[in-house]
Amino acid sequence: MTTDTTIKDDAPGSAAPGETVLDARGVTMRFGGLTAVRNVNLTVNSGEIVGLIGPNGAGKTTFFNCLTGLYIPTEGEVRYKGNVLPPKSFKVTAAGIARTFQNIRLFANMTVLENVLVGRHTRTKEGLWSALLRGPGFHKAEAASRERAMELLEFVGLASKAEHLARNLPYGEQRKLEIARALASEPGLLLLDEPTAGMNPQETRATEELVFAIRDKGIAVLVIEHDMRFIFNLCDRVAVLVQGEKLVEGDSATVQGDERVIAAYLGEPFEDSPGDEEIAEVEAAEAKADTTTDAAPGKENDR
Numbered sequence: 001m002t003t004d005t006t007i008k009d010d011a012p013g014s015a016a017p018g019e020t021v022l023d024a025r026g027v028t029m030r031f032g033g034l035t036a037v038r039n040v041n042l043t044v045n046s047g048e049i050v051g052l053i054g055p056n057g058a059g060k061t062t063f064f065n066c067l068t069g070l071y072i073p074t075e076g077e078v079r080y081k082g083n084v085l086p087p088k089s090f091k092v093t094a095a096g097i098a099r100t101f102q103n104i105r106l107f108a109n110m111t112v113l114e115n116v117l118v119g120r121h122t123r124t125k126e127g128l129w130s131a132l133l134r135g136p137g138f139h140k141a142e143a144a145s146r147e148r149a150m151e152l153l154e155f156v157g158l159a160s161k162a163e164h165l166a167r168n169l170p171y172g173e174q175r176k177l178e179i180a181r182a183l184a185s186e187p188g189l190l191l192l193d194e195p196t197a198g199m200n201p202q203e204t205r206a207t208e209e210l211v212f213a214i215r216d217k218g219i220a221v222l223v224i225e226h227d228m229r230f231i232f233n234l235c236d237r238v239a240v241l242v243q244g245e246k247l248v249e250g251d252s253a254t255v256q257g258d259e260r261v262i263a264a265y266l267g268e269p270f271e272d273s274p275g276d277e278e279i280a281e282v283e284a285a286e287a288k289a290d291t292t293t294d295a296a297p298g299k300e301n302d303r
């Protein structure tokens, strides 16, 4: 991953510092008799990384689906930069919200670069006739799109694999590619659904750095994750969903110390839980692994 390049700070999705990017009010989603999400309020401001945690089945993904137009909430309203979101996912993407999925959804038989180009379609102005006639406007737009897609691949550390088929990438890199594709729509808000699921500790660390780099480029982030170390390292604010309702919201220390959250989700710390010394040992081992496998930021990890 490179942190010094590429996402344009004047992207259409970027927002003024401190601006409320996402404002979900009273969001409720019922499926027949089941209320999966109940009266949830949540805001995300520009410059923020916000976490959404909770037990399996708590309603986290359903809430994401309500934010991205996949579901129309039974009650409530979702605003992006003050405007009520349209009830169609491609319009939500065009408005400035992009997402990744819990189960990776890449085009397996397309190249890495083509997958990112697909993500750019909401930002290309060339229409159907231009594409069919392949006029000068089309070629210019296509060249610009390819350049932008390559910048994004550079940003996530996949530029050297641009021509590989997506299905041949290792799992961790497929997740990075999903993020690059989401960024291709130039969002102001990125929703990540379990971005580190199935990753080893080293890949999780790299993802953490990538999310910080995305935030530093002016894109607000809302992330669902079960890896609590990742969440509490990363997030400015964390909201806890339990049985569809928001139980607690606050900074990492507040949420980790909340007895209701401990009882409903986190559980009591073990008596012999790793102390500072043990954490330092794990971090030193990870740092050593980083240098021996040449997985420093900006470098390809050729495992």
Ligand SMILES: Nc1ncnc2c1ncn2[C@@H]1O[C@H](COP(=O)(O)OP(=O)(O)OP(=O)(O)O)[C@@H](O)[C@H]1O
Pocket (backbone or CB within 6 Å): 031, 034, 036, 054, 055, 056, 057, 058, 059, 060, 061, 062, 063, 102
């Ligand atoms: N399309 C649907 N139709 C009916 N019920 C659904 C639908 N989608 C989700 N649910 C139900 O809504 C509840 C919340 O599910 P959801 O997937 O949002 O939870 P989650 O917090 O994301 O869980 P996990 O951490 O396991 O991914 C569950 O009881 C689930 O079975």
